[in-house]
Amino acid sequence: MRASRLTACLIAALALAGVRAGAEAPQDQVITSLAPAGSSVTIYRAPYGGEGEFNLEWLQGYALITETREVDIPAGRATIRFEGVAAGMMPESAIVTGLPAGVREKNLDADLLSPASLYARSFGRPVTLRRTHGKSGKSSEEPAIIRSGPDGSVILQTKDGFEAANCGPLNEQLVYPELPAGLSPRPTLSVQTDSPAPARARLTLSYLAWGFDWRANYVLRLRPDGRHADMTAWVSLASSDTTSFPDTTAAVVGGKLNFDETRSYDSGNGSGYLTFHCYLSPPQPMSVGMAVPAPPVMMEAADIVMTAAKMERRNDAAAAPVVMQGEDLGDLKLYRMPVTTTVAARAQKQVALFDRKVIAVTPFYSAWLDDGTDEDAALILRTHNKPADGLGIALPGGAARVFAPSGEEFVLIGGEPFTDKAVGETVEIAVAPSPQVHVTGSVTASGPRWRSYRITVTNANPRAITFEGKLRVSDDARLQQPSTKLKRQDGNWLWTVSVPANGRAVLTYRVATPD
Numbered sequence: 001m002r003a004s005r006l007t008a009c010l011i012a013a014l015a016l017a018g019v020r021a022g023a024e025a026p027q028d029q030v031i032t033s034l035a036p037a038g039s040s041v042t043i044y045r046a047p048y049g050g051e052g053e054f055n056l057e058w059l060q061g062y063a064l065i066t067e068t069r070e071v072d073i074p075a076g077r078a079t080i081r082f083e084g085v086a087a088g089m090m091p092e093s094a095i096v097t098g099l100p101a102g103v104r105e106k107n108l109d110a111d112l113l114s115p116a117s118l119y120a121r122s123f124g125r126p127v128t129l130r131r132t133h134g135k136s137g138k139s140s141e142e143p144a145i146i147r148s149g150p151d152g153s154v155i156l157q158t159k160d161g162f163e164a165a166n167c168g169p170l171n172e173q174l175v176y177p178e179l180p181a182g183l184s185p186r187p188t189l190s191v192q193t194d195s196p197a198p199a200r201a202r203l204t205l206s207y208l209a210w211g212f213d214w215r216a217n218y219v220l221r222l223r224p225d226g227r228h229a230d231m232t233a234w235v236s237l238a239s240s241d242t243t244s245f246p247d248t249t250a251a252v253v254g255g256k257l258n259f260d261e262t263r264s265y266d267s268g269n270g271s272g273y274l275t276f277h278c279y280l281s282p283p284q285p286m287s288v289g290m291a292v293p294a295p296p297v298m299m300e301a302a303d304i305v306m307t308a309a310k311m312e313r314r315n316d317a318a319a320a321p322v323v324m325q326g327e328d329l330g331d332l333k334l335y336r337m338p339v340t341t342t343v344a345a346r347a348q349k350q351v352a353l354f355d356r357k358v359i360a361v362t363p364f365y366s367a368w369l370d371d372g373t374d375e376d377a378a379l380i381l382r383t384h385n386k387p388a389d390g391l392g393i394a395l396p397g398g399a400a401r402v403f404a405p406s407g408e409e410f411v412l413i414g415g416e417p418f419t420d421k422a423v424g425e426t427v428e429i430a431v432a433p434s435p436q437v438h439v440t441g442s443v444t445a446s447g448p449r450w451r452s453y454r455i456t457v458t459n460a461n462p463r464a465i466t467f468e469g470k471l472r473v474s475d476d477a478r479l480q481q482p483s484t485k486l487k488r489q490d491g492n493w494l495w496t497v498s499v500p501a502n503g504r505a506v507l508t509y510r511v512a513t514p515d
Contacts, residue, residue: 216398
């Protein structure tokens, strides 16, 4: 009975203090928008993103997020709270349109509900200390007041004085009577406005947020003739943010923007874990109970492969994959999904970009040439990004994987990333070094200011192959007496030759240096 009275008195005292404070300094009316009526998420690649798997704990791209919200705005000064925005929001980038009056102030309430923030914001406030006996399972409760910060031991004041919790044989738990003001279970942006009259407004909120990224992935399946291939392109979307955007319009931007900004590792996505240690005995975990609404459950990192994105079904017929549509965006390229999807919290997914059949490819082998060359030549597939060759679509840079037919199956034979390719450009996809084509180089003669070289290419394939070798010649040297005609390409001398099946080709030349 005494414990209940003490708790009631403490809560009543806090409430009375709040009423008096409110009488002295009237607060703005508060209107909360719990969720958007619609949204769009446009993701920009990390400027220096790597290849391979995403690190969902450290995505360095960002997204432009646009939300529409229906809000009843009262007359006079008011604070409008937009709950459920991205935790990685850059508040300085936020733009709100549709208000009857302009925005006076905007704030990102990034102090999210977590065990650590709940404890820290409850300093000096009453809580209930619940003790559970391990053997009997019986529990007892008594009122207490938090007297320490979240770092170190839990110091509580009870009717018996000050004590360090979790230092005995009992399992101890804190139960909070209410959620401290300003502590939100979801990321929240608040704006202050002053409307001359009440109104029902349809607001648009746009902002940039960190913690997103995307990559392109290509799958090439060679046809039996080796000179044609089918290409499927996928876009992988990734979010490390704690907010999900269901039924959103998703898009990605290809190309690199002139935009750079530094940020700390923890960009608002921290876990808020709370660990207390008793300094009088071996450390033991202390649970923190909350008699307040729990925050939304965060999704673990997961691969969600959308092999067909959303399917459109007509008369129960087989559905085709929904692919992203390319649009010009100045010198950049925008790829938009024609149907809504979900950009889930701390997750990634794949969406089909396109699927092209019978693309013309030219296989050849390549290597850099000098007197120290002793390596396998790389197999490369070359195509031209134009409709005549089966493409003619902007290709965002990404990783390529090449598969070759083996009976009724396809076997991975290699692949490497390539950079962005505009329509009309030449596309070269390096597959892998081939042990069937080997290149060696040697010095055959030398003088005071010249050297003669011999390059030999051997082909162990049962078919003729095309070889392209690039000569390493310094800018101040002169190439003399090549055994065959060479041409210049990208500032280098290029030797192109057909090497017969199970045969070889030889190039000899001399390089002279100035006096």
